[in-house]
Amino acid sequence: MPKHMDVLPNFQRATIEFAPIPQFVYEGDLQSELAAGLPADEAVCMYDHLLHIRHFEETIVLLKSARYKPLPKFRFIGATHLSIGQEAVAVGTMAALNPDDYITSTHRGHGHSIAKGAFALERADTARLLEFLGDRVGEYDFDRSDRDAAFDAALQEHLFRTMAELFGKEEGYCRGRGGGMHIADFHVGHLGANAIVGGSYAMATGAAMAADKLGDGKVCVCLxxxxxxxxxIAHEAYNFATMAQFERGCPVIYLIENNQYGMTGQQVGEVTGIRRLARRGSGYNDANMHAEVVNGMDPLAVRDAVKRAAEKCRNGEGPVLLECITYRYKGHSLSDDCKSYRSEDEECAWHEVDPLKTFPAQLMEAGVLDEAAVAARGKAAEERIERAAVMAGAATDPDPSSIYEGLLADSTSDDIGSEWATPEDALKSPAAKARRDGAGRILARHAVAEALMEEMLRDRRVILYGEDVADYGGAFGATRGLIEIFGRERVFNTAISEAAICGTAAGAAMVGLRPVAELMYIDFLPMAMDQVGNQAAKNRYMFGGKATLPMVIRTSIGGGKGYAGQHSQSLEALVTMFPGLKVVTPSSAYDLKGLLKSSIRDDNPVIFIEHQHLYTSKDPVPEDDYTIPLGVGKIIREGTDITVVAYSFMAQVAAEAAQMAEEEGISVELVDPRTLIPLDTEMINSSVNKTGLLLIVQQAPATGCYGEHIAYQAQDACFEALKKPVRIVAAHDVPPPMAEPLESENIPSPEKILRNIRELLGR
Ligand SMILES: Cc1ncc(C[n+]2csc(CCOP(=O)(O)OP(=O)(O)O)c2C)c(N)n1
Ligand SMILES: [Mg+2]
Structure with missing residues (x-):
């Protein structure tokens, strides 16, 4: 691990050499594969799944235009990004993987999902097939001891669940929450399709990193x-996966399915300056990420490339970058007829190399199937798809009352006992608690490190990473000392890649780690917004409640230091608006330790917002292993005249104001909700019902802030009790200014809070 490496001045003249990137190196065909040991059955099932994908997609074409005879009345409302023409990539890839290897997929991912599930079933024994059928086994009439019959039923069920998801049905893979652009199937390591272009790059990388750290030998293909x-995010992910500090290369295969077009824009000759996207591999490590260009119209060539790539990854030589050259025969979606941006000649040329023509030809030539058998397989596949569609048409519509189901996990890792404890001999140095002063106090930044240390000891799935968190201990010293205890395997620096930091954490969490990622300042969260808001927050719900994402993103807010607009914001409202996240805002060192430990144990993504002013404030903090439940606020001081709700550092500022008010004979009840999501509305509202007045204090600007939500829900719940409209003391609607007088004016002060308390009380 090249950490302690002197960086000396060296201005030696030289040129930088790049190794060549191979293109279309596969020379085999079906005959040679059969001779080399490919079972004929496997070749036939590759053909079957090419057919399934083709017929599935063609059925969508008919459904969308209401011309599908078996379901004449069905109204198909979802997206229609079809992969007709690209089947060889899906089939070749999934044929090369183990059933439990991971994939991430795209908006054009029906084929990936069909093939991943189908090949997993192909390799399953009878018990596993029956387990897959589960409660729905009764839908099929077959001899339970007959493996082939069980396979037929399971394959039919798989195609049905895929179609049912596109139809938005309860039986669909994601209970109709995701639809065609968000299919996931965690049984077989399918970690989800993504409708954000490039959205899964970091998640796939994180899943692969986790597989390596958990030592389970799996690879992840990021389609x-x-x-x-x-x-x-592509750049951030490539860089993350190739970090030199990883002792073993990250086992991720980035598989570019180059169908020649974005929506209509072309990479070559138009929106990039390169001819082959595989060339990008040379930017990331000396191995070019083993980049290679592959014939994506030939399932055997794809299978060969993915097999070799997976082997490299399993040997610790990943990541690998594959560019598979292919073509989509239909438009970007069915509303695009392709006429404005491509020629018929071009389309015809690609139809000549259609895998649905070339592969059966090879099967016949090799004597695996005769013409009648080829036709019979085509008919059988078509019938399976038709049956899947008819069953899906009759499947269950989700009940509107189930709309919240699958949003948040209600589980934690509280009860894991010692199952995942870090073995004593894995520690690089003894783990010691922070040193207390005579009053048992420690700095809040030491409370961060102590909470992390305790949780990392009790659960070796907890890892910590982010910018400068390792030897340096983070920008605020909050993680100092942890690398000495746990080593670089579990505490490591990343590049300055906020999106990769958050997205890899989501991917790692989905497959079994419990990552804690650090974003230095919340001001950098917008760099990672897709990963946090569109990926981490949504993956559980969109995938039908099947994904679990136990991850924490620790970040900081500040202000009052003259750092101005990009290092002083309170951007909590950026995360409270995404259902699926929890948001925690401690206001003291004591709360920080207890809440951070709960956040790490929670099975949901938690955004943990620490205030920089807390880091250097001291509090009595027990050495014990205590936790504070998320969603339970704290009454910092009881009072009767007015309720003040304040969170994070503002709770301390409001406490000062409350003290000043008391000196004027005003009794303030100060409530710190401690977590914004979930919000302890019960505590807030029972206080408001008692006092009849509510003042909310926050450091964020007034407009569009979280305080408005607190105000809304309180007036909704306590309208009768309220004597006056709820008021919010907030920052002004300006970016935080630098100059001291302006910054002081901007951040709520005890005096300003007191003024507002007086006004509400009419004094
Ligand atoms: C971040 C983002 N930008 C734009 C879009 C709209 N959009 C959806 S698919 C697509 C084209 C994607 O091209 P490519 O990655 O080559 O996949 P293909 O559609 O060719 O399979 C675009 C622009 C989106 N979904 N996400
Ligand atoms: Mg494309």
């Missing part, structure tokens, strides 16, 4: 379109 490769 992306050619258009996705130009998104910033």
């Amino acid at each position: 992306v379109g050619d258009g996705a490769t130009n998104n910033g």
